[in-house]
Amino acid sequence: MRILAALLLGLGLLFNAPAQAQAQAQAQDLLVFAAASLKNALDEINQGQAPGQAGVKVSYAASSALARQVEAGAPADVFISADLDWMDYLQQRNLVRNATRTNLLGNRISLIAPADSKAAITLGSNANLAALLGADGRLAMGDVAAVPAGKYGKAALEALNIWPQVGNRIAQAENVRAALALVARGEAPLGIVYRTDAASEPKVRVVTDFPENTHPPIVYPAAILAASKNDAAAAYMARLRSPAAAAIFARHGFAMLPADAKIN
16 A cells, blocks of 8 residues: 555656646746846836736846846846947847847936035036036046946037046946945035936935937837746736836836837
8 A cells, every 4th residue: 555655646746747847937037137227116116926927036237237247148038228239239149039129218317416415507518517526526427438327428428528527537336326326425526327316316416417419319128038938028028018117117207118119
């Protein structure tokens, strides 16, 4: 009887194995690589998963760092960049599923200061931004060669002919949230971040927004990565365009772009 019971138990485990494997596959967490500026909005969107849905884990960093991790083989499923360049970088290397790529969100960049600062300036051509920095102050912004917010910021400063004043007085940070933190802690008197970042941090205030015609359009593209084996990726992409997600993005200051939006 003991031998028969053992055989029956073994057969039961054998027949249940495919169902168990399928259940595990269905429950596999989705790994999203997302630009640091998306943290507050995406964290809210990812709350409240229904029972049986795949969980979502998000790695936030500069788009440049995330793209290079994908190139190195990091096992992510979805990539949301803060600019077109780093999505293009992966697409040119056949690392995204082209048919899933969409221009998801828009944003703005702002000049910020600590909340108690009295700094004021009108950002026109040759505006004296250096004077606002004082003798030793630095302008906090993302790495101007790689981090999207830093690239947008440098382009705007160049367009306004302000870059020659401040180009040697930049505190370059690894991502836009790090630049935001420098200003929030009072370690930099001014910074350039996304408008949405400024809205998320009560210890800073917006001095002024940069004119949108001084830098390339700020676009957040999203796509499923070519190496993803997670069936939940497509549903997650659809979820990002749901009315509920759109309302959350809007509340955090992002502009939802139409699904067929084309950006030059």
